[in-house]
Amino acid sequence: MDFQKLAEAVVEGNVKKVKGLTEKLLSEGIRPDIILNEGLLKGMQKVSDRYKEKDFYIPEVLLSSRAMQAGFHIIKPLIEDNSTSALPHKVVIGTVAGDLHDIGKNLVSLMLKSRGFHVIDLGIDVPPEDFVEAVKKHQPDILAMSSLLTTTLAIIPETIRLLKKEKYRDKVKIMVGGAPVTKDYARAVGSDGYAHDAINAVVVALDLVKS
Ligand code: B12
Structure with missing residues (x-):
């Protein structure tokens, strides 16, 4: 199965193979979101499991993330172009200060775009002040924060407190x-x-933009 081969290529950190298999699946008419979920993400899940089991270390994880991103870049424009609903809703998204993980945040951003949300991505390592500035500037419907580290979790309530202080929480x-x-x-x-x-x-x- 090509999905399995694609997931394996992500685990191996093989950029060339990931690109080739992603393009092959696309040329066979497979939907990009299915390639993302069944191939690239399944591979990244395996990488996470191996990291947890101490079978993989940071260098291997980095190679796999690079391979995953190579496939992701091929399908990203296709998913973005596919957005049909064109909702006028805006989302400001970022990974909180002290945290450099962005694979999950990028996926959330991509999926939101694919459903027509206008997404303003502040990137990684975003301090509360920058989140609040972006809310003031862009007036989004939703502020989305990603945190992968327990040590940076507290940035979330800190940002909410600052939003309250600046009278922007509501x-x-x-x-x-x-x-x-x-x-x-x-x-x-x-x-x-x-x-x-x-x-x-x-x-x-x-659901949030409905309520
Ligand atoms: C890849 C990875 C890295 C890569 C990151 C590459 C990159 N560009 O992102 C590298 C190697 C750089 C890295 C570094 C570190 N990492 Co790391 N890393 C991981 C790993 C293996 C996978 C994360 C990942 O990408 N998963 C795949 C994506 C698709 O999943 P996800 O991120 O969870 O996102 C999904 C959901 O969570 C959700 N989601 C995510 N964000 C948001 C936001 C919103 C609004 C919503 C609604 C949903 C949502 O949707 C996403 C898509 O489905 C995890 C292990 C794990 N189990 O998570 C450790 C992990 C997160 N890392 C960890 C650690 C400790 C570190 C380091 C401190 C290691 C070190 N000693 O140097 C550094 C920290 C650097 C820093 N300051 O940030 C720990 C964190 C422990 C903790 N609880 O605090 C973990 C859990 C591993 C572990 N078990 O020890 N890491």
């Missing part, structure tokens, strides 16, 4: 996610929504 919905974030944590720090993956992030975002 002007924006807040959605949070990332491996250590849970539904209970999201609620406890006063955010409006949480999702454990990029697909559910879209469901939650659509």
Whole structure:
């Protein structure tokens, strides 16, 4: 199966193979979001599992992320072009200060774009002040924060406190996610929504802009 081969190529960190297989699947008419979920993401999941089991270390993880991103770059414009609903809703997204993980955040951003959201991506290592500035400047419907490290989780409530202080909290919905974030944590720090993956992030975002 080519999806399995693609996932394996991500695990191997083989950029050339990932590009070739992604292009092959596309030429066979497979939808880009399916290639993303069934191939590239399955591969990244295996990498995460191996890292957890201490079978993979940072250099291997970096090689795999680079290979995954190579496939992601091929399908990204296709998913973005596919956005049909063209909702006028805006999302400001970023990974919190101190945290450089961006694979998950980029996927959430891509999935939101594919459903017609206008996404303003502040990148990684974003301090509360910059989130708040972006909310003032862009007036988004949703502020989305990603945190992959327990050590940077506190940036989420800090940002919410600053938004309150600046009287902007009630002007924006807040959605949070990332491996250590849970539904209970999201609620406890006063955010409006949480999702454990990029697909559910879209469901939650659509729900937030409705309410
Ligand atoms: C890849 C990776 C890296 C790469 C990051 C590359 C990159 N460009 O992102 C590199 C090698 C650079 C890295 C570095 C580090 N990492 Co790291 N890394 C990982 C790993 C293996 C996979 C993360 C990933 O990309 N997963 C795949 C994506 C698709 O999943 P995801 O990120 O979870 O995102 C999904 C959901 O969480 C959700 N989501 C994510 N964001 C958001 C936002 C919103 C709004 C919503 C709704 C949803 C949502 O949707 C996403 C898509 O489905 C994880 C292990 C793990 N189990 O998570 C460790 C992990 C996150 N890393 C960890 C650590 C400790 C580090 C380092 C400190 C290691 C070190 N000693 O140097 C550094 C930190 C550097 C820094 N300051 O940020 C720990 C964190 C532990 C903790 N609880 O704090 C983990 C959990 C590994 C572990 N078990 O120890 N890492």
